[in-house]
Amino acid sequence: MPELPEVETVRRGLEQRFVGRRIVGVEVGRERSVRRTSREEVIARLTGTTPVAARRRGKYLIVDLDSGDEMMIHLRMSGQVLIDAPANPRPPHTHVVLTLAGRPSEELRFVDPRTFGEVVVYDPASASDVVPELSRLGPDPVTEGLDLAQLRAALASTARAVKAALLDQSLVAGIGNIYGDEILHRARVHPKRPARKVSRDQARRLHVSIHEVLNEAIAKGGSTLDDAQYVDLMGEAGSYQENHLVYGRAGQRCLSCGRGFVLSGTIGGRTSSWCGVCQR
DNA sequence: AAACAAACCTGTGCGC
DNA sequence: TGCGCACAGGTTTGTT
Structure with a gap:
């Protein structure tokens, strides 16, 4: 969760x-x-x-x-x-x-x-x-900072899919299945792309997206899904789920490009969602 | 090295 | 309404 x-x-x-x-x-x-x-x-x-x-x-x-x-x-x-x-x-x-x-x-x-x-x-x-x-644990993007060079080195270190790499806590700490999908979507990177083959530009976009998505989600108190499993100390739900563009939206039209549909599949043992048109 | 499955548990949603 | 199955935000461990 x-x-x-x-x-x-x-x-x-x-x-x-x-x-x-x-x-x-x-x-x-x-x-x-x-x-x-x-x-x-x-x-x-x-x-x-x-x-x-x-x-x-x-x-x-x-x-x-x-x-x-x-x-x-x-x-x-x-x-x-x-x-x-x-x-x-x-x-x-x-x-x-x-x-x-x-x-x-x-x-x-x-x-x-x-x-x-x-x-x-x-x-x-x-x-x-x-x-x-x-x-x-790898660097925490929010508390310790994660600079572009660190991210590029982390991605270069593995042949696994970039989605699996982002979820590897020893490479970057804190990203899980929801935010991994959302970060890749915002960066327009296909989750199955081998981490090692992520281009300079893609790495740059991923770097920006990691910080933007995580900080925006923090500002909204996180994501509370339908089962309301996650609530804060006071029992309050978060609201970032309203901003999810691909997570949990398989089969629906992509909200970013309006042309593609959200696809889903298993990557690194986790269900993943991405837009077949805007993520390359 | 990486892909994969299973393990740890419980609850929920869905199809029939 | 009830039953059985698949699946879930994470992480570790063991097997191909």
Whole structure:
């Protein structure tokens, strides 16, 4: 579900409503959500601490705690982070609950029907052992910047389809299936083109599109599809889905050229959509 | 190296 | 209305 824009929207919510509020209680319902360590470890490391910053790298949320530990949250396909009053009923599949100090007290809830997502709390000194994937992430286009030369080098490094390359988190961090399709469409690049064969001009357009699409999506609070799986901390839906030009539009007329139709197929194991006329 | 499938789970939408 | 199947925003692992 959530890609860079959705995770960034959640991060902003955490910065506003979570950072600075002491964690006075921790409940772990389903241990699978904290499987990387254990229920006991998460409770011990979180209780009594205060979050001091909320960061993001690609689709990974990282909260710095005043204890010196870090909490990593990955939403995977169906995770949500919600904040609400303890008196309000917890949604189904609420697996981790942090009770926050303050009047009124509130709860930060990790909700995740499919339980692919997870919460990990660890000493940053052992990050390379506990969360090794963080060190394998490529540059985040929004927080770290991704310049044209970096993008060209990343594309030149693989013979896979350019769509697969954009979704490879070790090349560029944060792009998922929706934004990959939208970025390629805006750049007018065919998703099946071998990454290595992307021309200079195409790379330039991709570079611009990556930044434009991601930033516009962040400005709209991300994309909330029909199933409303993604909502922000306050339960609010995003609206960038209204701007999707190809994702989820297979078979319909292309909104960009008005001539072609949106085609679909599998690329790198993921369903992809593109316009047969404007993407080359 | 890359293509592919399967795995991790649950919910939803669709055809019959 | 109910059943079975396909499929879903992600990532890792193992097999060709």
